[in-house]
Every structure is written in structure tokens, then in C-alpha cells.
Amino acid sequence: MVLLPLVVQTGFYVAIKHHLGEVEKEARTQALAKRTLARINLLLIDFFDYFEQCLSYCMEQTDRARIRLVNKTITSKKMIAAFIAFMEREKLDPEQTERIRALSMDFIAEGEKLKDEFFDAQNPLVVLMFYNKQTGFRRAASAYSQELINFARQTEARTSPDYNGEQSLSARLGPWLDTAVGLNIALSLMLISFFMKGTVADLRVLKDNARRLSDGQTLRDALKTSDEIGEVDAKFHEMASTLNEAAEKERVMTAMIKSSAERVNALIDSLPQALVTVSERGMVEAINPQAAELFGFASSDLLGKPADRLLPGLLGKAADADRTGSPSEALAELVERTRRAPISLELESADQEIIPAEVSFVAFEFAESTKYVAVISDISEKRRLEMLKRDFYAMVSHDIRAPIMSIKATMQSIEDNEAGTLSRKSLDALASSRDSAGRLIEMVKRLLDSEKLDLGGVSLDYQSIHVADLVAETVDTLVSLAEAASVELTKEVEDAELSCDRDLIREVLDNLLSNAIKFSPAGSKVVISSVVLKDSVELSVSDQGPGIASSDQQAIFERFHQIRRSDRKSGFGLGLSICKSIVEQHGGTIGVESEPGRGSRFWLRLPSRLT
Template identity: 35%
Template sequence: MNLKISHKLLLLVTVPLFFELVFVGALYYLLDQTEQERAREAHARDLSKHLNRVHQILLTAIAYDSSEVISGEEPDGTPRKSSFGDMFRQEFADIEKLVAGHPEEQHELNQVKSRLFDTWVEMQKIRVEWKEAGAVASLAYIKKVKPTFRAIVRDIDGLVAVEERIERESPIIQRKQRELIKGVLVGGIVFNIALALFLALYFNRGITNRLAVLLDNIRRHGANLPLTQLSGSDELSEVDRAFKDMVSKLKAAKRKEQAILANFVLLLESLTVGVLLLKRDGEVELANLALSNMLGYEDSPVKKNVRDLVYLTDATGKPVKMPDGEDEKVWCETDAISRDGNSVPVELGLRNIETPDGEKVLAIMVDITQRREVERLKQEFLSMVSHDLRTPLNSIQAFFELVADGIYGDLNEAGSKKVSLLEAEVGRLMRLIQQLLDLDRLQSGAVKLSIQNIEVASLVEASVNSVRSLADSRGIEIEVLGSPLSVKADADKIIQVLVNLLSNAIKFSPDYSTITVSVVRQGSQAIFKVLDRGRGIPIEAQAVIFERFKQVRKSDATRKGGTGLGLAICRTIIEQHGGKIGVESQEGAGSTFWFKLPVA
């Protein structure tokens, strides 16, 4: 039966309900018949009683009249003649009420009543004739009406017999009807239960079989087997179609996921840095080829623990913990462990990521062997600069000072200018070497800051005093603006930054111009600004001007005497204070160099 489950459930309810209604209707009909039979019995009993009463009255009246005619006197102990008519009318009135709604009984009763009252009228005439003509004539008339009375009596007896028969038959009929009601009730209950069980088993078997197909399809999907077709148009068929559609989409998504994973693996294999996917306990789930090559593994180090591949301590020996939060990142320099047990210097980065299998840790390892070598060479170079260059340059500078002082004889004007120029170049080289050493010491953390609460006014005043003679030589005025503030800083380092910024402002400002130094508070920070009226800085140079050896123009190194390291040193100092440094400038409209420090 190709029905929806909702329709089957409706049938499971309505069919037994229909038959229950049929049985209830049948029971109601039988009960009504029984009730009618009981009423018929009571009706027959009452009607028989009244008819017997009429019969009795009639016989009494006949006997009364016959006795009176024969004896000539009214019998003693009997009702008066005039009361018999009232008794007949009363009984017939009661009988008419009983036979109301029974046409046949009404017809027979009317016949008996009509004949009885007609005969009663004749009896009245007999009474008159008896008094006038005498007893002999009256007896002759009585003989004449006697057959009529007998016919009336027979009719009444017939009616009584019919009602008595009804009284006898009615209990039997009622008993049979009760037995029939019991049979219908028991049969209806048994049939209804059997029908309900049949329908329940029938529909349950169909639904169970179709559910079994659905469950089998689920198992087949898990085993990657072809799915069974479920025919029909019921809800289970719709679920089956939706399941197959979902399976189709899942397969498409799986293919897409596999393609993405293949591309991801290909991307990982193409990276030059080592990549690891770790469980929270450190077990390696995925490692790319670059990491295997970095550590000398022929096979992937999957299933190993990350602690077998890298020392989880930073350069200072402090333990490196796995990141806890989603946004937490860990980045440090440490040593990885190659397959043969050697150490490989690496830069290690760790970060939490969410995957379909839960929270994982993504680890990136960059081989910094070459960087370490570059740093070693840099240190050797700085050592060489510090010892092998600075010492000869000091001797050369001292020699030029002696020559300029005329120790080796007087120089002409051209010779003096040449010596002054060479002396300035040697001084520039000495400053360059010193700034290189300072920058390296700052970036390596060898210089420890002495952070104190310092009055801003004292910092600015000391810085301005340091460049006052240079500014006066060019007629440049230095304007100081600001309010009383204190900052948390290393006073000597901040004065170094301000002096550098002021020196640059003086070098690139026109003569007789004004340089403004201002300090204002913004929230929890103090903003230092050095504003000049110089040539300005192009927008493309503003992004790189704080890097090493970067200048706005290549000629500035010789014409302005710059080394290209001053702003790099300033940035390093400010960042070590936890602040920021930047520039705002427009070509031809001057520049404003600023930096921020925390307020004390």
C-alpha cells in the first residue's frame, strides 16, 4: 500500500474507530429494541388490566340488569345503574390514553366501545320497557340483546388474550435481545481488537522494513558501498532521498576537502621552512619535506614528540610553553635536534589553530644557521672596526691635528683647507664607527636602560643646550613649548634622541629659521615633537628613513655630514622604552619628527 506514514496512522485510528461506531450503533439499536419491548410489555400489562376491569364492569352490569328484570327489585350490594356508565367512561378514558399512538388497538377499541355503548343504550330502553310493559316483555328483549353482549365480551376477551400473549412473549424476546447484545458486544470488542492488531502489525511491518532499508543505507554509506533504492512516496522515502542527497553533498565536500588537503600538502612541501602540526600533548601529526630535510630525516617524523625534535627553551634558557589561548603566539630562537643528534639553530613559532579534529598547535621552524653565521661575521667585523680601524683612525686624526697646528711646518691656504677637509672626513668615519657600535649594542640588548621618572623640561633643556652653538652659527632659533610633565625614561638615551633630531633639523633648515620643540600629554603618553622649516621628506622616503644607512638623498652623507644611522639608533632607543617614533612631512613645507613615551 503506497501511503504516507501520516495516512497509515490515520487509517490505524479511523478504521477501528469506524467499526467501533458501527458496533455502538448496533448496540444502541438493540438496546432501543429491548427498551421498546419492555415498554410494550408494560403497555400490554396495563391495557390488559383495564380491559379486565371493563369486562368485570360489563358482567356486573349485565347481572344487575338481569336480576332487576327478573326480580323486579334492585339487587343489594351492587352499584347503582347510573354509576355503571361513569365507570365505563372512566375506564375507556384510561384505555384511550394507553392506546394513543397505536392505531390498530385504537380501531379495535373504538369498535368495542361503540358496540358497548350502543348496547348500553338498548339496556336503558329495556329498563323503560320493563317498567311499562312488564317483566315478560323485558325478558324477551334481553334474550334479543344477549348475543350482542356475548360478542362484546368475546371482543374484550380477545383483546385481553392478545395483551396477555404479549406479556408472556415479551420476557422471552427481551432475554433473547439481551443475549444478542452480549454477543454483539463481545464480538465487536474481539473484532475491533483483532482489526487494530492486524492494522498495527501490517503497517508496523511495512514501516519496519523500510526503516531497515534506511539503516542499511547508513551502514552502506559508512562502508562506502552502493546505497539501496527505497521506493514509494511516503515520509521515509523523502528521508531516504534527503539522506542520499546529503551523502552526495558529503562526497562532493569530501572530494573538495581532499583536493584542498592535497593542495595544502603540496604547498607545505613547497615551503622552504619547516612546518609541523602537533597535538596538544606534542605528538607530531604532520611534517613537511623541508623539516625532514632540515633535521636529516629520510622519512617523515610523524608520531614523534616535538620534544624529540627541538629544545623547548629560548636563547636565555627559559622554558617555552605551548600556547594556551587562540590568539596567543610563541616565537623564540632555540636549537632543533637533527636525526644524528646534532643541534640546528632555528627560529621557532607556535600558535593554536582550530581543526575539525579539535584544537591543534601549528609549529614553524626556520633554519637560522646562515643568520647565526652572518651575526658571527658581523661581530667579527665590528670587532675589527672597533680595534683595527678605530685605532689607526685615532692616529691619523692626531696626525692631522699636529699638521694643522704647524708642528711639521706652516701650510699655505690650500694645504690648510685640505687638512681641515681630511680631518672632518676622519671625524665622520670615527662617528660612523661609534654609531655602528652603539646601534649593535642597543639592538643586542647589551645596553641596559636606567628607567626613572624624569622631568620633561630638564630633558629638553639639556638637549637644546647641546645644539645651541650649532644653531647659533646659522642664526636658527629654537622655540620650546609644552607643559610640566614627567616621563618614565633613561635620561641620557632620550637626550641622545632629542639631540639627534635637533641636529638633523638644524642641518636641513634654512638659515635664520625657527625650530620648534614641543611636548604635550595625550592620555597616558607624552608626545615629543621637533618641527623644522626645511625642505621636507618625500612620502616614499618616510617609510624607510628609520632604517640603517637610509637617507633622503645620497648626497646628504657628504654635503650634510650624515651617516644614515642616527634615526635607526633613535628608533631602537624609543622602542626599548616601549614607545613609538615617526615623521609627518610634506615636501617644501618642513618636517615634524615625533616620538611617544609613557607618562610617569
């Protein structure tokens, strides 16, 4: 009996020692979990700090903010590398280690892209567009932070006093621990009381602060404890402060965006063109006051209605080529069709009044969808002026050219029939007057030709020709003019088959080549060449003449524009204008490359496809 207590105590000691080993093993696990949780908390703090630096750089766009972001990026990379090394050293979950590694690197990579972005931070529209564009950064930040939070929750669960391993340990001890439980009840009650007053109370503060943060209320005072819970609470307050600052910045940005939107709307309302915004489904979403006034409809009568009500047949015609085409495809086709020139058509107002108009379309992205804006210009006045211009040219053709031709013929007749009775001075005066009349007739002819080209009154006679033949004919025609001016003509031809109006393109080359000869000094060289490009053929004429100032290089293709020269070698100022009209009717382009004193190179590019 005396030994019985000893035997019982010995058995109890052996059992306790056996399970103590398990407890020590569990304690090591708990310690590792705490260290892991502490490192996760530090990594979360670094995440929020890095995120704040990114937001600060986006809002400030200053060199100082960029340097802070670069330095923080270096620090964050080191912390992430240290945390990954810790997980590998402690042999934590390999899959989770790789997930955190990948997500952290993705987050840092997306953040590093921001420091290379430069834009006007004072322009709210640019800021908004930049913010909307950073979907990769927001996605990476969300995924990375969520992974850390989930890992922290898992780790915190293993440090809980109610962890399942301890419950299993107590269950295994069973009856053997009854005596120990009885002896330690008082101590346990004391510990429970302390725990309830300490840790549980702190956890309740954290929980209450979380609720307050979600409700937008002020947080309770920070905990005074220096343990892990106190550190988490301190970081929680820092996070709340950062979120409040971000919310304030967002509020300011929202106010700026609203103000900018109001200014943009005011600008749109002041534009002279009528604007109609159309959705991808072809429905009217907005119109400006000019559109409402032009069509005579109230905005409420059009919003949400098909755009065909204002632009009858446009969407249908655009989709005719593909019967399965959706309104968005038809609108995209209209954007492409009107990129170079608007569509001319007749619209109808609410009063069934016909409105001649030019319409072009532009597309823009808004709220993850594409919007289309129809820009409508009322060309009633333009049509009226065109009618007046046609009447004027008809008058020029009939009432001016015919009398001048009669005058020229009369002078020629006098010169032929009265040559023997007139003095040399009178004959010279007659010849000069006849030449002046001829120049007037030629100017009227060129003016009428130019007008015909502008109005599309010249039908193109497309023929399949060889570029080499066309160049050779042009050179042969003007070789005598070049010899008289002591100018050398050279051909550098890459032959190609081209579909064009042979006579009109020949006229363009004649004009360019004769101009080059006329303005080239004696003993210089003029080169006419052709080059086959990807989808066009380029013809060019290069000279060694006086060159053209950059301020004149666009204007020389306008009617009656002449460059002032000391040698007075000038024409009517219509030749290059006619050349431009001919080339553009072929769907091509014309231009000049020149520097004063270094000659000029006139070029034209014609589509190589057969028409």
C-alpha cells in the first residue's frame, strides 16, 4: 500500500514522459507556426507599404516618388526572398511555397511596370485611363495579398489553444490525467481567468476594429501589449490609415473626374458638329445639342432607339457584305471607311426636311465596351457654294474663253493678212497680244480641268500598262526641252504592271518632269525613277534645282500657289493642283521632299492592284 502511490506516480510519470515527447514535438510545431505567422505579418506589412508606394507614384508622378518606389521594390524583393528561403529551410508546404513565390514575383513585376509609366498626373482623364489600364497590377496585388491572408489564417489556426493536436493528446491521456486534472483545477481556473482577461480581450479588440473598419468608423485605441497580437493590431491601424488615405485620394480623384467630365461635356456641347454616340448594338446612347437642333428631335425621343432612325440605311449598307454581321461589325466597318474621308449622304429631320451632310465615325473604349461616335456636319452651305462655283466656271467657260479665243483668232488673222503693211513694232505688239490671249485661254482650260477633277467630272479610263513604257514615253517627249536647257535626263526604272488612266498619269509625269527641267541649272541632272513597294508603285522625279522651303511644300499643291523666285520662271499655279487631283482620283498620294539649295524630289504612289 505504501508503494502503491509510488507505483501510481511512477506509471503516471512514465505516461507523462511518453506524451511529453509528443507535447514537445507539438510545441516545436507551434513555435514554427508562430514564427511563420510573424513573418507572414511582416510580409503583409511590406505588401501594404509597397502598394502604398505604387499608389503614391501614380498620384504624384514625381522623381522623388519614383525613387521611393524603386527603393521599396528592392526592399520588397529582399523580404520576399528571405521569406521563401525560410519556408524552404523549414520544409513548409512546397506547393504553397511555389504559389507565394510566383504570385509575389508577378506582383512585383506588375509594380515595376508602373515606374516606367509617365503621364500627366494633373490631367484627370489621363489618370483615369492609366488607372483603368492597370488591370494586371490590380489582379496581381489581389491574388498575392489573398494568398498571404489565407496562409496566415491556416498558420494561426495551428497556434490556437483549441488546436486539434492538443485535444487528441488529452484524449489519449484519458483516465491517467484525471488525478492531474483534479490537482491542477485551481491553476487552470487561474490561467483561464488570465487568458480571458488578456488574449481573448485583445482578440475581441481586433474583431471590433475589423467591424469598425468595414463600417467606416474610427478604430479603438491601439493595444499596449508587445506580443504578436499587439504587433498585428499596430499594423492593422497602419493599414487602416493607409486605406483612409487611399479613400481620400480616391474621393479627390472622383471629384476631379466629375469636374473634368463636366468640362468635356461643355466642350462637346460647344462643338459645331452634331455628335451621336452609338452602342455596339446600334442604339443611340447620347446626342449633343447640335444634333438635337439639326434633326429637330428631343433627346428623349432618340435615346435607346436604333441609330438607323437618324442615319437611315448606314448600318444596313455596311453589313450587306456579310448578312450575319452584327451592328458592332457594321459600325467598325464604318469607322474604317470614314478614316480617310467622310461619307456624303442626305439625312431627314423630324420635319422631313432633307439635310445634306457628311458623316464620319470614330470608336473609343469605355467601361469595357466599345462606343461609336457619329460626327455629322451639315454641308447645306457647302453645297450652295459648290453650285455657285459650278455656275461661275460655266460662265468662265462660255462668257470668257469664247471671246478670248475670238480675239486671238482676229489677231492671228490680222498678223497673217496685214503683215506687209504693218511695221515691225506693230507686228511684235500683235504677236505679244496673241500670246497673252493664248496664255489666258490655257489658264482657263487648266482652271476648268482642275475643277472637273475636283468635282469628279473626269471618268478614269483604266488600262493595264507597264511603268517602264510610260516613263520612256515621257522622257522621249521632253528630251528636246532638256537638251535646250543643257540638263541631263536619267531613268532608273523598276518595271511593274500598273492599272491606271494612261493619259492622265502621263500628264502628271509630263508636268513634274518639265518643272524639274525648267527649274534646274544648266549642266545638272534630272532623274525619273520607279520603285515597286509592298502594295503600290512609286514614281519620282528628282532635280538639282533651288529646292523648296518647308513652309511651301504643302501649299504648292494648292490652286494658284506660286513660289516667289528671282528668275521669274513661273506658271499659272495650277499644274501641281491638277496633278494632285489626278493622283487622288486614282486612290494614290503625291508629295515632295526638298531642302532649299539641295534640289527637290517629287513623288507619287499609285495602288498596284488592278481596278
